[in-house]
Amino acid sequence: MSLQSDLFHELRELYAAKAPDVSFEFFPPKSEEAEAKLWTVIRTLEPLKPRFVSVTYGAGGTTRERTHSTVKRIKNETGMQAAAHLTCVGASKSEIKEIAQSYWDAGVRHIVALRGDAPPNETYTPHPEGYAYADTLVKGLREIGDFEISVAAYPETHPEARSTQADIEHLQRKIDAGATRAITQFFFDVDVYLDFLERAQKAGIKAEIVPGILPVTNFGQLTKFASMCGASVPDWLGRLFDGLDEKPEQRNLIAAMVAAEQCRMLMLSGIDKFHFYTLNRAELTHAICHILGIRA
Numbered sequence: 001m002s003l004q005s006d007l008f009h010e011l012r013e014l015y016a017a018k019a020p021d022v023s024f025e026f027f028p029p030k031s032e033e034a035e036a037k038l039w040t041v042i043r044t045l046e047p048l049k050p051r052f053v054s055v056t057y058g059a060g061g062t063t064r065e066r067t068h069s070t071v072k073r074i075k076n077e078t079g080m081q082a083a084a085h086l087t088c089v090g091a092s093k094s095e096i097k098e099i100a101q102s103y104w105d106a107g108v109r110h111i112v113a114l115r116g117d118a119p120p121n122e123t124y125t126p127h128p129e130g131y132a133y134a135d136t137l138v139k140g141l142r143e144i145g146d147f148e149i150s151v152a153a154y155p156e157t158h159p160e161a162r163s164t165q166a167d168i169e170h171l172q173r174k175i176d177a178g179a180t181r182a183i184t185q186f187f188f189d190v191d192v193y194l195d196f197l198e199r200a201q202k203a204g205i206k207a208e209i210v211p212g213i214l215p216v217t218n219f220g221q222l223t224k225f226a227s228m229c230g231a232s233v234p235d236w237l238g239r240l241f242d243g244l245d246e247k248p249e250q251r252n253l254i255a256a257m258v259a260a261e262q263c264r265m266l267m268l269s270g271i272d273k274f275h276f277y278t279l280n281r282a283e284l285t286h287a288i289c290h291i292l293g294i295r296a
Helices: 003-016 032-048 064-077 093-105 134-144 164-176 190-202 219-229 235-241 248-268 283-291
Strands: 021-026 053-055 082-087 110-114 148-153 181-186 208-213 273-277
Touching (some): 064 082, 064 093, 082 134, 093 134, 110 134, 134 148, 148 164, 164 190, 208 248, 248 283
Parallel strands (some): 053 082, 082 110, 110 148, 148 181, 181 208, 208 273
8 A cells, every 4th residue: 555545544534533522722801802802712612512611810810800700701601611720829728719619609610720820020939828839729629629620731841840750740649639631731743742641651640631732823922932831843843834924824724734733643643632722713723623523
């Protein structure tokens, strides 16, 4: 069988298989205009029936109230499960308990529990009366209610971790504390994720580790994101976007191709769940899901 025939055979098998499960991440709007745009995105993606959608906090928990209102509105006005990001930064245990209890009372049953980032140009320092890290936050949430809890994982190691092994051990502590699943930081080299998954499984981590997928349209912005979170950006990705700064349509086509191919390769390795960082844009995520066989 020729290489071309092998490829078409793989594609036929892939797209004949069950479509993957997906989830989406949004960030809370900063203005009425941004809120209207976000709700256009939410309504566009809602028919794809995601497992859940999550809403982030800003650095240092700066968007806390907007996160709360967005999560509760999604819960009340859509058919989607809404997950609220909750961080350790700048809050005491009693404050976090109050926040988590308000979510529970509002019918929100899913928390994305994170240590969180310090405000810009500051070093992370645990609140003197708060949770120091995500594992203790997870344990505290478990004492409040029977939440579904997602936590973060870092295929290329958290930039503040002492070592790769220490990072895996910290993920294990989060799972042992009661986390339901882990969602990874974005990555572009499929082998990076698969190698990380193998290391985690060898360490005894049995919870699902969902790959985080970031559709790229602004390569300059991507490199800034990547430098902050320790993710690598392959040279080949830069070459694909080279010379397209003023050509948004071409950038979108390439972004959809890259993300769909990334998902396709992961599916061929048995991965059937993906978490999309939407950046509050619907068109790319919707197109990629369509390619993967997810229909409204």
